[in-house]
Amino acid sequence: MRRGRLPLTALRSFESAGRLLSFTQAAEELFVTQAAISRQIRELERSLGLALFERHHRSVSLTENGARLLVRLTQSFDEIDSALRQMIPSSAAASLVVSAEPGFAACWLVPRLDRFRALRPEIDVEILSDSRVIEFRTSRAELAIRHGVSATGWPRVEAQRLARxxxxxxxxxxxxxxxxxxxxxxxxxxxxxxxxxxxxxxxxxxxxxxxxxxxxxxxxxxxxxxxxxxxxxxxxxxxxxxxxxxxxxxxxxxxxxxxxxxxxxGSYWLVAPRFDRLSPAARVFADWLHDAIS
Missing domain, CATH: 3.40.190.10 (Periplasmic binding protein-like II)
Known part of the structure; x- marks a missing residue:
């Protein structure tokens, strides 16, 4: 499998679930839902054509293939984590401005923001509560969360559905x-x-x-x-x-x-001028948002 096509999010979900032998505990560790963990692992197994877990009534266990993959992944993630910690000064931080519907911000996003911060403490998120049509050219926000009927409700932007x-x-x-x-x-x-x-x-x-x-x-x-x-x-x-x-x-x-x-x-939508041009902090936040709300 080429590096550009590596399913990194799914591999991270598998590594956590395999190490803990629990989809529920993996969801808590990664601050996403159990459904998101299950979906990511199913997609990984489908792409590999291999079963990585044996599902029991109230537990899971690793298959032989899953156990071999887990050893390599855990070692690799530990090495990556160590390398990043050595490279990033303790004072280094990134900032991200997100514009969000007031109701969504107050009732869903703010109560979960501490989970994102626990996962990525180097990223400071600023929330702008606003329901108006977002104009990124005049806004400090890099991402917006809006409510609407379809993805075409806002001009000159791209939109991804978060939840119905x-x-x-x-x-x-x-x-x-x-x-x-x-x-x-x-x-x-x-x-x-x-x-x-x-x-x-x-x-x-x-x-x-x-x-x-x-x-x-x-x-x-x-x-x-x-x-x-x-x-x-x-x-x-x-x-x-x-x-x-x-x-x-x-x-x-x-x-x-x-x-x-x-x-x-309608639906809640994640909106950006171009998703392929997001900053690293915005990409991390967008990925977390999709997983956390699924």
Whole structure:
């Protein structure tokens, strides 16, 4: 395999999972999801035409080929790490400016930024919270994270999809316990609905649920999801929560999603003038972002 085609991200995922004999621990070590580790290893096995792991019910073990590859990779990564540490002065640092949608920045990126810093402490990231169309010629940002329907929503840039945006009603467990019961979507008419940037999103969800959209004509209105979610957390009403942004709150029990019905609101996109001309720091951040959100 030619050097230019070496699957370095997949090799790093395999080395960590093989050394720890755990996809979950490898995900924690590399600050990405277990799904990202599994995907990278499957792609590596597919490209090699070899099985590297034996999958058991709740564990994995290395095949003979996997064990041989692990020895060489671990030694190579250790040597690379040692060489880099000797070359980079302790005071050396790179900086990266990233422009991000306010809701995405507050609810997803900032809570995970310490993971990136732990992985790459030499890169200082500056976050600019902004939802306007990015104009890189006049912005200090090298990368932008935007929400939109398609990759062609911004002029003179390239865009890569980070995650699809799906929304569903969410509310605090206290409001669910003490407020009007929520057994069926129609029961939402007894609750205060929290609206983001107009009332269209709730109208679309209600239409899919078979509820007259006139039921969405009332309720507090906020201009960004970064304001709607805190209001829902405080029990002020029911928000139409973007699952990318509220996933952690649902997992932690701070919010509850009473219905399975979701509505598509587009996608989150990573935007740059040219991805093949990113600085080293921007390339590292972009790779981490794709893995962490997958």
């Amino acid at each position: 945006s799906l929304a569903t009603p969410v509310l605090s467990p206290t409001l669910l316990a003490e407020g009007p019961p929520l057994r069926h979507p129609e029961d939402l008419t007894g609750h205060t609905l929290l609206h983001e940037d107009g009332r269209l999103y709730w109208a679309v969800w209600m239409e899919q649920a078979g509820i007259p959209s006139a039921q969405t004509a009332r309720g507090p209105l906020f201009n960004d999801g970064a304001l709607v979610i805190p209001a829902a957390l405080r029990g002020h009403g029911v928000a139409l929560g973007d699952l990318v942004l509220v996933k952690d709150d649902i997992a932690a029990g701070r919010l509850v999603a009473p219905f399975d019905l979701t509505v598509s609101l």
